[in-house]
Amino acid sequence: MDSRWKREALSEVLTELLLPTAFRIVFTFINVELTYHTSKNAILNGTKAIRGGIPLVFPQFGKAEDSSAPTAALPQHGFARNSKWEFLEGKDDDNEVTGIFTLSPSSVPSELYQKWPFPFKLLYTVILRPQSLSTFISDISKLKIHNLTNNVFTDKVANGARDTETREVITVNGEVDRVYEDVITEDVLVYCGDESGIRIKRVGVNDVVVWNPWLAKAAAMSDFGDDEYKEMICVELGNVSKYVRLAPGETWEGGQELSVI
């Protein structure tokens, strides 16, 4: 196999992920194509997390509901997406390239870190294997999400009401912002309109968020095009509904694997 894709993919990981804020990944190579939806209005100069890509959210998802929570003073989605990560290591194995990045307190903007001043170290590992994967969807009315049936969810659009998903196939035709908790199946399947789709496998994470701002919220976001809600969906995996508590010295690992269906 032509190994050029690996070298190019790795260098692209470095340049794209070293952007000073959240993560935007756009790879197009001989054997690899990974294209993440990014808003055309996304702010790329480091003053704001990039609207699109894979947001790495730590130490909380959303805003703390409990004002006595240790994260209560932090802004929505914490600080990891607003910090500049460091590149630690790159590996070029037989059929994959790996980039490892790290974030520690000294790289977090001090005005954010002082709102949650605890020691931590994050490692973010990106492994790329050759395939063509795109998270763009051309028409939200054709989107179908499978494998969330029978899961309890919190509905942020309905003031945090809790309910159980009864649909076999989730479609989106209005604002949606749900946290599916302790998801039963290992994989969530997202079909983008035709037969093609993405399989997202949970690896050590329990919850799945489904978000589309729809018309009014899209119009209210300065870094998001007014019509872009028609061509995006967030299906975010993580430990969102409950905190993972670590004693000093303990570690936690979680992730996701994306592949083409």
Ligand SMILES: O=P(O)(O)OC[C@H]1O[C@H](O)[C@H](O)[C@@H](O)[C@@H]1O
């Ligand atoms: O606007 P942001 O802070 O980037 O958040 C964007 C969205 O992220 C998640 O999907 C949340 O569930 C939503 O409630 C939130 O609106």
